[in-house]
Each structure stands twice: as structure tokens, then as C-alpha cells.
Amino acid sequence: MTSNTRSPQDIRQALLARAELALVDVREEAPYAQGHPLFAVNIPLSKLEIEVFARIPRRDTAVTLYDNGEGLAQRAAERLQALGYSDVALLSGGLEGWAKAGGELFIDVNVPSKAFGELVESQRHTPSLAAEEVQALLDQQADMVVLDARRFDEYQTMSIPGSVSVPGAELVLRARELAPDPSTRIIVNCAGRTRSIIGTQSLVNAGLPNPISALRNGTIGWTLAGQALEHGQARQFGDVSATTLEQARADAQRVAARAGVATASLADYQRWGQEPQRTTYLFDVRTPAEYEAGHLPQARSTPGGQLVQETDHYASVRGARLVLVDDDGVRANMTGSWLAQLGWEVCVLEPVAASAFSERGPWQPPVPAPSAFEAIEVETLVQWQAQGQVQVLDFTSSAQYVARHIPGAWWLLRSQLRQGLAAIPSAERYVLTCGSSLLARYAVAEVEALTGKPVFVLRGGTTAWLDAGQPVEQGETRLAVPRTDRYQRPYEGTNAPVAAMQAYLDWEYGLVEQLGRDGTHGFTVI
Structure with missing residues (x-):
């Protein structure tokens, strides 16, 4: 203790x-x-x-x-x-x-990141247009492009009519290709405010000659104005020419230098990894598809726009060193320019040989070895369920559980096992699962201690159940504890109450004042 x-x-x-x-x-x-x-x-x-x-x-x-x-x-x-x-x-x-x-x-x-975005807008007076103004331009078929700076999956959920998905770190690399005429207006949007502001200011900082504006308040502002959104769109950026790449690289390096971003070699990073008393993260800021095709060993996939938006989730040690890598000299420098302004020590890796991107596939989180457990196959669980006297405990996210789960499975949180098990009828044996059973295996000893019964892990988790063609249930059928694992964001999905969306915007408007009261942020705006 x-x-x-x-x-x-x-x-x-x-x-x-x-x-x-x-x-x-x-x-x-x-x-x-x-x-x-x-x-x-x-x-x-x-x-x-x-x-x-x-x-x-x-x-x-x-x-x-x-x-x-x-x-x-x-x-x-x-x-x-x-x-x-x-x-x-x-x-x-x-x-x-x-x-x-x-x-x-x-x-x-x-x-x-959200408070910083408000600080940027207040100090740089980042240009923006109201939803009604953008709708009028669309109605007039004005010479303009709307670039959506969110993740592609968010864009697919809902988007501004005619917009193109260009996640934040891609903007400076891709915008000149999408708006080659300097007179073409560029509008940058996200769901709320932060990524619109940062994306727009990225293009301004990079010196693009176009008229550039954020869509004020993003898709929330669009919805509050009573305007229609598109759903299920798939318009994405394409490749860039050598000329565009060269210009974007020069722009990004200039901005990064202004922000105080340093450069480092692969040898520097490897040496830093051995330092005591100092934490160094290695983040690959390219798209997930590029990362999976080949990346540096130990690098984590963190697309640059999301790294700026969710820095606390990826780099949870405040004061650590962040090392960024790409293969173009644009995305890491632009991402780094924002992280440096957010108060981080940031280095961009010098160009490395293509052969150094030797790892393939998605990022695999490092995890401790679990205690010993016995895994069973899907067929065994099917048999046990037919016989009765088995309870399936699902430790996946509540959103994933609601979307689909093994029939009869109960959802609960490991941190609330005692309360959860008290709400579940007892059984002769328990089978634990989650999406892959990665998390479930860590709960085995606790469930055994609380129930005194044999506990097993479903090999491959609910994914294996689905792959085997077994039936699933949907909805909040068996919640053993309240769904507190996920905060309902008022800027995600299509069913947020209007009052919640407006309250969220009102909160963001007050963040600069709250930063001042707190006094610990250490942010600078170039």
C-alpha cells in the first residue's frame, strides 16, 4: 500500500x-x-x-x-x-x-489542445466564416473548396456538402493540389472549433496565397443554422506533384523553425531512449495506411492532426520529449510546430532510408504479461451455453457492446467487478471476452477470487465469435454497471441535442479566460 x-x-x-x-x-x-x-x-x-x-x-x-x-x-x-x-x-x-x-x-x-486552439484564434484572429456565409457561397457555386480536417471516419459520419476529407496534418501537404488557383477560396472545417482553427492557421502560417477561412463552429454551427449535412461520403485527397511537395516542404520547415522545432537523427533518438530521468516518444504522423505499409520499429501511429488534438492521450507524461517522423518533410514539421507551441520539446527526424521503415502492420501496444489463464474456443462456448450454467462477461467498450455482442453476455467494467457481479446471476463457470480478449485476460484472477468458480477466456474474443459466423445481439441488453466508460461528446454522431451543442460552444468560448486563471499552461503562439 x-x-x-x-x-x-x-x-x-x-x-x-x-x-x-x-x-x-x-x-x-x-x-x-x-x-x-x-x-x-x-x-x-x-x-x-x-x-x-x-x-x-x-x-x-x-x-x-x-x-x-x-x-x-x-x-x-x-x-x-x-x-x-x-x-x-x-x-x-x-x-x-x-x-x-x-x-x-x-x-x-x-x-x-482545445484551450490552445481558442488561444490561437484570440491572438492570431484566425479568419472564419459563419455557416450561413458558407452555405451562401455553395449556393452561388463560388470558386471554393471545403476541406474537412477530422479523421476520415468522422467525415464519413457527417460532412459539409461537397467537402473533401483532408485530416489536419495533411492540409499543408495537400491544399495546393486541391486549390491550385490562388484565387480559390479554402474553407477548413471540423466538428466544432479546434481542428478548424488549427487547420486554417496552419495554411495561413504556411503562406498559402488563397483566401482561407475556418467554418466557424464546424458541423455543430452548421447544424445549429438548420443546414443539411451529407452522410456516408468518401471524397479524399489524392497524390501531390513533385512541385507541390517541394513547396509544401519548404513552407513546413520554415514554420517549424519559427516554432523552435529541432531536428534529430535516428541515432539521436536511439541514444535518448537509453537516458534515465527522461521520457522520449516516437510518433509516426503519416496516415494509418502508410504506417501499416512500413514504419520504424517502436514508432506509434499517431496521425498528426489527431496528435495535436489528443496529445494528452498519446503523450501522457507532461514535459517529455516528442520525436516525430514522416517520409516527406511536411507533416512532421507542421505537427511539430503546433506541439512546440503547446509547450513540448519537439524534434523531427531527419530523412531516413526507406529500408528503415521495416515494420509492417498496425501498431501493437506494449502490455504486461497477464497471469496464467485457460483459453477456450468458440465451439466450446457454444456447447456450454447450450448446457446452461455459464455466464459470459464482456469487458469491451460499452459502445462496442451495444453495437454487437455474444447473446447472453453481460457488460461490465473491471474497476467495478464486485458491483457488476452482484447484479449478474451466479453460474458454475465464467467466460471472459472483449474485442480480442486482450483486456479480458487481465480480469481472470479477480473474477476467480470474487466468484470462487472456474474462469476461462474466449480465445480471440468476440471477434473470433463473429468470424465463426455465430449470432449476435445488439443494444443495452445486459448492463451490469452504468455506461461511464465513454463521455458523450456533443460534436460526434448525428443525434446530439441542440442544447448540448450550444453549451459546448459556449464552454469553448470561455477557455482562454480559464487558462488565465489556471496559469500553468506554458503555451506560446507564433
């Missing part, structure tokens, strides 16, 4: 000194989004093992954990110490202690 504590003042002093620290909220995402310190990252106790090694890679990092009186932080501390983390402490008084000490509380998720 850890008795080490750090005070809110200790954390504040470390932030102002730009020392390395990881301030971790171990609650689920929904309560985290209701209030947390600016630089607190969310690593729920329920998913600790499958996230922490990637997000806090150095085991002697100063890690400070907190909850809001639920007792989760102490359990998380014991678990981290068992995983080899040697400098783990609890935040004195938890979240309440932070607030009582005068610490500012921020709602929502990815707040540092």
Missing part, C-alpha cells in the same frame, strides 16, 4: 518548471470529463494494463494518481507498483483536494 502523496502545489510547481510528470485520473472517462486539472490525463483503472506502458513508458516517471473518493487511485497505485513503476504517489485530497487548494477544474476531454 502506497502512503506517498504529492500536494496540488507540488504538481503546480513541477508544471511551471516543465519537469516530467504524469498526473493521472483513474476514473472512467465520463466522470473525468465532468471536471479535472488541465494537464490530468485519463487512464481508467479498468484499462490500466493495456494503456499505461505506451502512455507512461519510463518506469521511474513521477506518477501521481487521483480519483474523487471512490478508492480507485489506491488500487491503481498498487497495480502500477506491481508493474514496476517506482515513483507512484497519490494526489493529496484527490480531486476535491485540488479544488480546495484553488486548482482550476476543466470539463470535457483533450482540454489542453
Whole structure:
């Protein structure tokens, strides 16, 4: 049991000194989004093992954990110490202690990036057009292109009519190809505000000659104006010419230099990886498809626009060093320019030989070895269900469970096992699953201890069940605990209430003032 504590003042002093620290909220995402310190990252106790090694890679990092009186932080501390983390402490008084000490509380998720975006707009007066103005231009068939800076899957869900998917880090590389005439107007949009602002200001900083504007308030503003969105679109950027690439590279390198981004060799990165007391992340900012076709060993796939938007999720040690890699000299430099303004030490890798991109396939998170467990095949589970006296426990995300799950399976969170099992009829044996069973295998010993019954893991998880052609259920059929694992974002999907969308915009407008009250951000705007 850890008795080490750090005070809110200790954390504040470390932030102002730009020392390395990881301030971790171990609650689920929904309560985290209701209030947390600016630089607190969310690593729920329920998913600790499958996230922490990637997000806090150095085991002697100063890690400070907190909850809001639920007792989760102490359990998380014991678990981290068992995983080899040697400098783990609890935040004195938890979240309440932070607030009582005068610490500012921020709602929502990815707040540092969103607050920074508002700061950029306030200082640079990033040009924007209201939804009604953009609709009028579309109606007039004006010479313009609308570039959607979100992830492609978000674009497919809903998009501005006629827009093209160009995720944020791709904008400076692709925009000249999509709007070769300098008189063509460029509109950049996202769902709300941040990626529209950062994308538009990226093009302005890069010196494109076109008239450039953000779609003010993104698809939220579009919806609030009563205008129609498209759904299921697939328009994407294409290749760029050698001339466009050369110009984009020069633009990006100039912007990165202004922001203080350094360059580094592959040998530098490898040497840094051996340094004590210093955390270095290696992020590949190209598209996921490019990453999977070939990438540097140890590099994590973090498309640049999302890395700027969700920096806290990928680099959870504030004060760490970020090393970025691409194969064009554009995307890493533009991404780096924003991360440097966000207060990070950033280096872009010098060009490396194509042969160095030797790894193939999607990124695989580093995870600790689970305790011993016995896996069963889909056929065995089918037989056991036919015989009765088996309960299937599903530890996937609640959204994935609702979308489809094994008939009869119960959804629950590892952090709430005792409460969840109390709501589930007992059985002679239990089978655990999730999407792949990666997370489920870490729950075996806990379920055995709480039930006193044999516990098994479904090999390959629910994915294997689906691949075998077995039937599935949909909906909230068996929720053993409330769905607190995911904060309902008012800018995602197509069914957000109008009041929630407007409240979200109102909150974003107030972020610059809240940053000033907090006083720890260290952001600069070039």
C-alpha cells in the first residue's frame, strides 16, 4: 500500500518548471470529463494494463494518481507498483483536494489542445466564416473548396456538402493540389472549433496565397443554422506533384523553425531512449495506411492532426520529449510546430532510408504479461451455453457492446467487478471476452477470487465469435454497471441535442479566460 502523496502545489510547481510528470485520473472517462486539472490525463483503472506502458513508458516517471473518493487511485497505485513503476504517489485530497487548494477544474476531454486552439484564434484572429456565409457561397457555386480536417471516419459520419476529407496534418501537404488557383477560396472545417482553427492557421502560417477561412463552429454551427449535412461520403485527397511537395516542404520547415522545432537523427533518438530521468516518444504522423505499409520499429501511429488534438492521450507524461517522423518533410514539421507551441520539446527526424521503415502492420501496444489463464474456443462456448450454467462477461467498450455482442453476455467494467457481479446471476463457470480478449485476460484472477468458480477466456474474443459466423445481439441488453466508460461528446454522431451543442460552444468560448486563471499552461503562439 502506497502512503506517498504529492500536494496540488507540488504538481503546480513541477508544471511551471516543465519537469516530467504524469498526473493521472483513474476514473472512467465520463466522470473525468465532468471536471479535472488541465494537464490530468485519463487512464481508467479498468484499462490500466493495456494503456499505461505506451502512455507512461519510463518506469521511474513521477506518477501521481487521483480519483474523487471512490478508492480507485489506491488500487491503481498498487497495480502500477506491481508493474514496476517506482515513483507512484497519490494526489493529496484527490480531486476535491485540488479544488480546495484553488486548482482550476476543466470539463470535457483533450482540454489542453482545445484551450490552445481558442488561444490561437484570440491572438492570431484566425479568419472564419459563419455557416450561413458558407452555405451562401455553395449556393452561388463560388470558386471554393471545403476541406474537412477530422479523421476520415468522422467525415464519413457527417460532412459539409461537397467537402473533401483532408485530416489536419495533411492540409499543408495537400491544399495546393486541391486549390491550385490562388484565387480559390479554402474553407477548413471540423466538428466544432479546434481542428478548424488549427487547420486554417496552419495554411495561413504556411503562406498559402488563397483566401482561407475556418467554418466557424464546424458541423455543430452548421447544424445549429438548420443546414443539411451529407452522410456516408468518401471524397479524399489524392497524390501531390513533385512541385507541390517541394513547396509544401519548404513552407513546413520554415514554420517549424519559427516554432523552435529541432531536428534529430535516428541515432539521436536511439541514444535518448537509453537516458534515465527522461521520457522520449516516437510518433509516426503519416496516415494509418502508410504506417501499416512500413514504419520504424517502436514508432506509434499517431496521425498528426489527431496528435495535436489528443496529445494528452498519446503523450501522457507532461514535459517529455516528442520525436516525430514522416517520409516527406511536411507533416512532421507542421505537427511539430503546433506541439512546440503547446509547450513540448519537439524534434523531427531527419530523412531516413526507406529500408528503415521495416515494420509492417498496425501498431501493437506494449502490455504486461497477464497471469496464467485457460483459453477456450468458440465451439466450446457454444456447447456450454447450450448446457446452461455459464455466464459470459464482456469487458469491451460499452459502445462496442451495444453495437454487437455474444447473446447472453453481460457488460461490465473491471474497476467495478464486485458491483457488476452482484447484479449478474451466479453460474458454475465464467467466460471472459472483449474485442480480442486482450483486456479480458487481465480480469481472470479477480473474477476467480470474487466468484470462487472456474474462469476461462474466449480465445480471440468476440471477434473470433463473429468470424465463426455465430449470432449476435445488439443494444443495452445486459448492463451490469452504468455506461461511464465513454463521455458523450456533443460534436460526434448525428443525434446530439441542440442544447448540448450550444453549451459546448459556449464552454469553448470561455477557455482562454480559464487558462488565465489556471496559469500553468506554458503555451506560446507564433
